[in-house]
Amino acid sequence: MQKLSMEQLNRPDVESFKNQDKTPVIILLDNVRSMHNVGSTFRTADGFAVEKVVLCGITASPPHREIEKTALGATHSVAWEYHEQTIDAIRAFRSQGYTILAVEQAKGSIALQDFTPAPLQKYVVVFGNEVHGVSDEIMEEIDACLEIPQFGTKHSLNVSVTVGIIMWHFIQRLKL
Secondary structure (H helix, E strand, O other), X not given: OOOOOOOOOOOOOHHHHHHOOOEEEEEEEEOOXXXXXXXXXXXXXHHOOEEEEEEEOOOOOOOOHHHHHHHOOHHHHOOEEEEOOHHHHHHHHHHOOEEEEEEOOOOOOEEHHXXXXXXXXXXXXXXXXXXXXXXXXXXXXXXXXXXXXXXXXOOOOOHHHHHHHHHHHHHHHHOO
16 A cells, blocks of 8 residues: 555645635634644644634633644644634624533433434534633523534543534535
């Protein structure tokens, strides 16, 4: 087996990427403290061509060396915006017709394997702080909660890993 070369990958340039159709998902980071998680989220957002990344509260914004370390330039290709208050972002996207989903361990959550995104629906998926998760205020505003089943002792996944799992699920169900 031979790995594909850069030419064989047919990667779009940044301008072409910005103009291509996007997966109708916005990734919202609610007070994520690690800039490496932020950078990794941008890289995943680029890989799955999501609509936008929204950074809220204490979540750091580009340009920053620590974000770029893991983003590898994806902060230039992926649309993003910052909101000081997560609740303001949530309410603005809801008024634009988005369904608001949190990724959290909660009563009444939907196991990820049981969730199928609707093909014509737009989604905002909220990922929370590394220690405290999605804030209680935001949990009261969401339309549904997704939970990734876990079987180990920690019952905790890194934010960037969680973003990758959730976005793969959306791509698998919507595009493949």
